[in-house]
Amino acid sequence: MRHPAHPSTPTRSRRPLAHRLVAVLGSALLGVTALGLPAGAAPVPDGEEADDDAPPVVVPGSAATDTGAAPDQGGTIGSVGSSPTFHLSNSPTGASPRQVIFGRTGDEVFIADTDGNGTDEMIVRRGAEFHVSGSGGSAVTTHRFVYGRAGDEVFFGDWDGDGVDTPAVRRGNTFLVRNENSAGFATSSFDYGRVGDEVHVGDYDADGLDTIAIRRGIQIHVRNTLTSGPASVQWPYGRATDSVLVGDTDGDGTDTFHVRRGSTVYVSDSHGETTADRTFTFAAAYDVAILGDWDGNGTDTIGARAADRSSWGRCAPLSLGQSRYDTGLTDRVSMAVAENWSTSWATFTVCERVPGSEAYRERWSTSARIGANGTARPGQPAAWHTYRTPTGAYSVTESFGLYDPGTALDHRILTPYSRWGGTPGRNYNQYYDASSPSMANTMPDENMWRLAHTRGGDYRQGAVINYNRPPDSPIREGMGYAIFLHANPVATAGCIAIPEHLVSRYLRETQPGDTMLLGVRDHLFG
Missing domain, CATH: 2.40.440.10 (L,D-transpeptidase catalytic domain-like)
Structure with missing residues (x-):
């Protein structure tokens, strides 16, 4: 109206798949589109490998905050608006969490097992460089490497079944997968979904390999191979505004989808279900919930990244x-x-x-x-x-x-x-x-x-x-x-x-x- 004229994760030989990513909210309900471009080696330039002989360094905290646009979060656990404080619990109900401080306020953080020992670590990305913490949430950086470009969406998964999580980047709807935690060329590539889809990584069929699932609105579309093509299975779950967590919370080797609303997590132990098997309460609604295997017992449990209230x-x-x-x-x-x-x-x-x-x-x-x-x-x-x-x-x-x-x-x-x-x-x-x-x-x-x-x-x-x-x-x-x-x-x-x-x-x-x-x-x- 114009102005008026006047005022008046699993028990098996490989590590559990606990590096699940907190979901970015979904968009409108649409069908899956996967373009069939041929898979093959694809370069991921713009990085040089970090010096692996450098001594371990502590990634210190700071009050630095991004006041510009938040990047596409993709696989990150929070980012702008999140603090460097994590609360990690080894209990399936989130009891007795321990506190870990890693990185800086506003850092992009990933959860993955990058050394194949069965315990998840936290990974900070700054630009194109990744800083990997010690197992189980240690605050000390044990390894650094560079991969991709600073603006890439990044996801970690065990793409080849060797028990080690490595990065993949998404550019548009193309995934460029690398099977080493180092700079270099992509091992393979494939197209899946659409630009802007919400992506989740997991072992959805307990075959020891991680693959991609996408979520649009309330529809989940899982593909069980790292290739272009239609979804292997799809079903509706939760609400479009829900945050979704993926992990193996019952230790059977299959990653499943869990919904987080407020402080309540709704756990589903199998695919295709439209109702939860159980619930538990953990963390404040304004904290970012995460799943990981913090003690290497083959089962993912809850954690939280505390909010940066100053933002x-x-x-x-x-x-x-x-x-x-x-x-x-x-x-x-x-x-x-x-x-x-x-x-x-x-x-x-x-x-x-x-x-x-x-x-x-x-x-x-x-x-x-x-x-x-x-x-x-x-x-x-x-x-x-x-x-x-x-x-x-x-x-x-x-x-x-x-x-x-x-x-x-x-x-x-x-x-x-x-x-x-x-x-x-x-x-x-x-x-x-x-x-x-x-x-x-x-x-x-x-x-x-x-x-x-x-x-x-x-x-x-x-x-x-x-x-x-x-x-x-x-x-x-x-x-x-x-x-x-x-x-x-x-x-x-x-x-x-x-x-x-x-x-x-x-x-x-x-x-x-x-x-x-x-x-x-x-x-x-x-």
Whole structure:
């Protein structure tokens, strides 16, 4: 809404497969696509092997934190938003954990058995260099090597059945597998899934070899060979917003999928099940849960990587579960938070979920303007006639503007025909094309083309907040329409307004279905 004119793991010869990766959240439910490019040796350049004769070094902790975009986490256990403190338990229920400190705040960390002794280690990656800890969570680096490029997604697995976990990198949907923990060429390569799929590594058929599974929404697609092709087996499990852990928690040699919700882990001991076999509680919801064989007994047990609370910033109430409104555990929650019901000022903050946990770190924030008359209380009309911004949590699925800033949202380029309906009837609170072009004021319908060319350029860029409209709710005439995030930060008729370059940044970073939380601080976070 534009501004108003006036204010008013297993017991066998090989080590247990415990190097499981905390899941990055899934995307929309889709079928598997695997392109059949031929497997074969493929180079993974850009690295030189580290000096293996160098003495062991301790990887010290530090307070360094990444304030830029979080990298694609892939197989990492947390990253930005996670501390170097780990709590590891040898009990199947997480009892009596011990604390280990390894690496730095924000490091990418992997869990794997890189020496084949049956006990998992922690591995830190900085750039393209990997620092391997001693077995069972030792804080001392015992080995270093370089592989791949700094921006690669990396996964560890026992790809050849020799009991030693080694890296594979994913570029696009191509996996480049190496069977040594050293710099060099890939041993083999194959294509599987789609770019952006959530990847999990495991021995899913107890044959001693790790393979790839992907997760989309609630569907799990397992392939039991390191080749291109369709899934060997697939089934639905859990919810799309769940964090998923893979490991062998009953010691039978087969890695299975477990769901983590809050502090509860739902354990499944076989594939194809849609219900859990047992549950247990461990760690805070804002910590990152991990599975590993910390004592070499052939069974994976739980651990946690503690959250870096200093990265939460204004997103701390989300991390602590204090929101009165369900934000859906989406990857990003953006908030326009006012300090009282009558002010037209708010703080706009973009919060990014820490992979594998329910914590959110502050991505960026700015001052914002909202309704000239402040914020509507729950259930009250918003926008035109009230000049108030609605309260609640709403999805964002589409956007508009004079140009495409590079967004994944359904983006509409405005034309002289572009309108947003405010007149009761079939066009109320939705986009439509007028029968003729015009720069006239068409209120109560909004002439979006005109509002993109005013001096303030309100609609040069904007995101549609799904208040009083599908997919969040049916449209109710009279409850308000055209609630947007848009440019030109002056008091509005109900929208959220921030500078145009930040609207463009928001559009570039946002994915369909991300959440927008609107309201007054004391009401939102009870």
